[in-house]
Each structure stands twice: as C-alpha cells, then as structure tokens.
Amino acid sequence: MSLLVETTAAAGRPTWETVPGRIAAVSKETHDTFTLQVEPPPGDPVARFRPGQFSMLYVPGVGELPISISGDPGHRELLTYTIRSVGQVTYQIVTRKPGDFIGLRGPFGTPWPVEEARGKNVLIVAGGIGLAPLRPAIYHVLRHRGEYGRLVILYGGRSPRDLLYRKEFAAWGMLPDIQAMATVDYGGVSWRGHVGVVTTLFRHVRLQPAETVAMLCGPEIMMRYATRELESRGFAQGQIHLSMERNMKCATGHCGHCQMGQFFVCKDGPVFPYSQMKPYMDLYEL
C-alpha cells in the first residue's frame, strides 16, 4: 500500500510545479550519451520513483523533456538520468556542469511490473539507450535477488562504442544465476562478443515462457521484432511489457501530444503490457 501513497504524494502536486535539482555529477557513457546525477530538494516527492518511471527535466529558457530515471530505486538521494545528446534540449542538459541547476517534475508514468514478476524469471531485452529505463528494474531484482528466479539481460546496440554501462554489464554477467549478453549490429576489430540483432540472442538463452516476465525497451522497430519473436517462443502477450516513447509536454495527460489510440503514453504508460500495445504497434501513423 505504501506504493499507492507515494504515487498520490507526487500526483497531488500541481502539474507545473517545478523543483530545482542540483547537478552533482555528469559522466560520459559513450561518445554521445551522458549520465547525470541530480540532487533533488531533500525529502521532495520528486525523488520517490519506481523502476520505469520518468521525470520531466527542464532547462530554463530552452525546454523540457521526459527522461527515464536510470538509477537505483534503493538510492533516492540522487536521481540518475542517462541521456543521449540528439537535440537542442538534450544537448543543453548533458552540457550542464556540476553545481548547475535544472528543473525537475515527477515522477510520472507506470512502472515496470517488478511486483508482478516476483517469484518468476525476469527477461530484460534492451536496445540502444533503452537499457537506461530498464536499469532500475535490474537494480530492483538484484536488490531483492531471493524473490526472483533467473535474470536474463539481453542487450543490443549499434556498435561496441554505443553500448552503455559496459563495466557494470560485464559485472552483472559474473553474478550467479544471471545471464547478461550483449550484441551489436556492427562489430569492430576488437569486439569479441556477439554480432547480430538482439533477437538473435533469444536462441542462446533457455527461456521458460510460462515462468518468465519479459521487459522490453528500445526503438519501436526493435520491440516489434522482439515481441513477435517472444510470442513465437510461447510468451503470452500479458507477460511481455514494453516502454513506449512519444512526444510529451505535460506528462499528466493534459497536453494531448502523447496519445496512442486510447492511451496517453505519459499516464497510461510508458510501460504497457504488450496485450494493450499490440493492436496499435503495426498501425502506421496512428
């Protein structure tokens, strides 16, 4: 029940109320992706997030974007965001310096079904920057290791230099009862790992569909392929969960931008059971 109370605490705040977050650290993950650690005001509900939720990050005078929280839900004194610099606002965010302030709103959105997955195996399928929103779910499973079965993490990236959290990823693979495999579309000279799209990794892991909850995040095309593949391997639609991306301005279902059929991705998602998304995913320009 405590979770419900927490949600209400953040939801009861007026939509546009923004609190300052002090940037504690900025670190470079890859050539275009950075991880920021942001210190929220002490005790502020903006930090009470669950794995899979996102914040709205605001650079005054520039703009605001929804960014998934990529840190450990067990450590809420700092909020962690992994951001790829692809546009004006993301560029402005990743070039902030420690000590600078940005605006924070949130947390928003539906979480990964970590409660539902209790007692089951967890299959994480990530593509590109999609590993960032999944990382809190991984941390959650690791923190409550006894409550879950096997943890399988499959991660696809463009090339070795695009892979996030490489050291951490390798360390996950060393833990007992965890299988962590990465693959890239374009292997380099020194890459000794898998080459091929992430779906090709499904053949390398023993999946027990009936006992497994799958969580997917990545480009929509990759998720479409991956969901089809999982379905053909015996996963029911309700066992597969996806995190969707759409344009968002408010994060509270009031700006209208993120609509996908009957859903507002900001408040009904971003994490959806595949059973809800399947009718929509093949509709072009929905």
Added chain:
Amino acid sequence: MATSQVTAALAAHPFLEGLQPKHYETLAGLACEVSFEPGQIIFREGDPSSFFYLILSGTVALEIAAPGRFIAIHTVGEGEELGWSSLLDQVNKQFRARSVDAVRALAFDGARIVAACESDHEFGYIVLRKVLEVVAERLRATRLQVLDVYSKKGAPGK
C-alpha cells in the same frame, strides 16, 4: 564421441528438433565431431563450400574482409548452425568463419547430406524446411540490422 552419443547430441540440437529417430541415425552416420581453438579459421571467404556445422558449444564469428581489417557481420553459437551454403551446389563461402572462443561442433559433408536428401525425399524435405527456417531467420535479422534502428536519426528514411 560414440555414434550413440552423436545421435543424442543431434536429437538435442534445436536445429533438428522434431526429426524422426531414423533421420537422426542417417545424420549421425554422416557426422564427425570437430573442435576449434579460440581464434581459429574454420573456413575462408571464397573457399568451396563443403562443410555444414551444428554448433554444440562456443561462438563463431562470420567476418568479411575490408582493407586492413575484418568486420564481423554475424555471430552464431551453441544451438545454431553454420555453413548452410554447403547444401547448395556450386557456391563458395561468402564469409570467413572464425572461432571466437573454444568451439565444439558436429561437421557434415554438405555433398553427402545432399546425396542423402536425394535418395530419401522425405528426409530431404524435412532438412530443406529446417534450412529454410534458418535462412528466413537470418534474413529477418539482416533486414533489422540494415535498418540501423539505433542510429541518431532513428531508422533511416525519416
């Protein structure tokens, strides 16, 4: 590996799932177990395509030569197959295959599998269906790879 062990290994291999026992025996008669040290060249681009492999353990990279380096375009591992072009006539290897780590596999002379398929069309039909599945999966994966979905612009064409 004794013949019975080979038959068991074949029966356990995902590629051959669903075959009849007699078919496993046919294949077992054609198979020989091979192993490769890490970094060994299994076949080269341009080689006559002769062997077909079912990988039992380890990972193999399919690579193509570019000036000054090799680019890995795909990797296959345990439970997968390598060298399906050996089942076609007159095709040379399109890629170099190199073991990434220690690899164990069952090797088949492609020409002898084809001959077995010719003499028993039911067996041949099943083998070709299996190969078609492999080819379809590779094609799907390749198309997705070509899309470059992780690039900064998202999928090209947008």
Added chain:
Amino acid sequence: MRKKQYRLHQSDLSSLLENLRRRGYQPYGPQRRDHAIEWLPLDGIHQLPAGWTTTTAPATYRMQERSDQALFGYWTGPDSLKKLLHPPEACLLKAEYNGGVRFVRQAPAEVKRAFIGVRACDLAAVAALDRVLLSDRWVDDIYQANRNGALLIAVNCTSSAPTCFCASMGSGPRARSGYDIALTERVGDGSSEFLAEPGSEAGASILEELTALAAPAGWEKEAEESCQSAAAAQTRAVDASSAPAVIDRTFDHPRWDQTARRCLACGNCTSVCPTCFCVNIEERNALDLRSAERLRVWDSCFTQAFTYIHGGSIRTTPKSRYRQWLSHKLARWQEQFGMPGCTGCGRCIAWCPAGIDITEEMAALEASSGSTYPTGVSTHGN
C-alpha cells in the same frame, strides 16, 4: 418536487447584471465584433446582439439581421467558453537566474465570471473539459481556478443552425444540466421575455432576488416543444454509439486519403472546437536573459511538430492527423473519458476553410465500412 420556474422580462436582465456584479462576478456575454459573435465582458444589455443572427454552412459563417429583435437569435460563433476557462496562452512558471535558478509559480487565483447565453452544446463542452482537466489523476489548476469562479447562465436553442447536430450527440438543443440558470427566450414585439429555471443553489437565489413572478402555466411546455422542434429540424447527425466501431474498422479506409486532399492541416477545427484541449509549451526568455517564462499555448494535432520524437514525427501526413482528430473526438475520447469528445456544435464544419464536414465524413466511413472493406484493428473490449 419540481423546481420553481420564473418569468423574466428583458428589462430584468439589467437587474441580473447588477445582481451578478454585486456577487462579485464580471458578466460576460455574446457580442457582435468583427462580423462574428464573441464572448466579451458585458457592461449592459444593449451590447447583446439584438436583432442579429448567423447563417452557417460548410466553410461559411455570416452575420445577418433578423426581422425581430431577439437577443439570442444567433448560434455559436468561433468562440466558446474554452477561450476563457482554458485560455489560449497562460504563464506556467517563471525561472529567475540569481547565480542559481529559482522557479516561481503562483497558484492561479479564482476568477469570478458569469457567462450569459451559454448554449447546451457548450455546457456539454465544459463538462467534457471538466472531465479531462479536473477529474483525472492530475488537476489543471489554471482551468480549475477559472472553472470554480464560473457562473453559467444558459440559453436554450429554440431553432437550429444548418451545421448543428447536438441532438444526435445528446447534448442539446435544450440544456439539461450543468447550468446555474437556464433561459428560454420568448421573442415578442420589440422586446423579449424569458422562462428562467434554476440549475443550482446560486442560480435559485439569484432568481429569487430578481423577481417573484412565476412563469405562466404552459411556458415550460412551449419551451420544451420549441427545443424539440429545433432538434427535429437538424439535418446533420452522427451516430455516436456506432462511431467507435466504425472508426476501428476503417483505419486504412481510402476516405481518409480523399479527405486529406482537401484538408489544409490548418488547425481551424481544433481552435474553434470547444473541447479540443491540446496545448504546447513555449519558452520565452527575457531580453536581459535574467529570467525565462514557460508559456502554455493552445496547440493542434494538425501540426507536424505535435508528434515529434527524435528521428521524426509520428504523424507526418495530413491524412493521419485528420484521422487522429476525428478518431479522438468520436471514438478514443469515449474510451479515455467515458463520454464523447464531440458535442455536435458544428463549429468545425463552419470554420473549416475547405468545408470538411465531420458528419459527412462519418457517414462516408460508415456507409462503406461493411464487408467489402478490409478490417482495421478492433481495439474494443480488450
């Protein structure tokens, strides 16, 4: 027990304005400006558009003189209460730079306004906005402040414009709920009288203060009859109950392509729609760069940028945007909020420069969405 109904003379409307001002309300009323009816602050009854009417048709809206002096003898103009309750531009937040940054946000204060002459379709639109902006997990406090201070005085429609289809959407022509006072105008020789019924305690107490005159027997029946004949006279209709299923079946229907060749993606329909609530956020930097404001402005799902995510927009074509708009109004809104997002006011028909008619579009989709057309995807009941 039946609520008491009152008889008001035209001159009582001046007392009504006085009464509202005493209660702290700024009266607003329909007025003729720039050849259209607009909602503006009302200083006196003389500002109401006596003797004026409007004619509407696809892509047409004209003001014309009537043969009588009816005060409310026109139909909806481009304005709706949306403009006043959910304003086209609102400041959300100010960021002040002072070494660090400080975010300043004042909770919006209640604005007391009384709107005289709200049509039944626009009451339904307010109910729709209430549902979207007040009754969900998050509350839009700007709308809330405006809405809490709003007193709604409805005027029933005793005739319909050619573009009206409120009867089929179940929202009019007579106001059934959501008002403080509802008036039905009885146009006489030179001046009008009104049947007035309270819809709230505030409305009842205002009417008690204004007059002791009960409405004559028979006025209520006459009001009901004229509203019903207004409904019967409507030539346009949407089958609201079948619309969601039709829309689900016709995602790839060629009709969308045909309509897209006419649609300019100008966004007029979304601007005049009394329920379209979408907004965008803009940054406005002070010239001295010491502060920045976040402004919320009306947006339209017809713009290219509306669905932009890195890599491109989801809806690149006018076809997909028109389909989104219509689908949202008549199907998705039902699933999202348990009510239709269209009130049948007909504004989008009149103000579309290409004359695209939502009722005609729905009819075309419905007519050819039977067995001959391959299915879309049913998203109902999942």
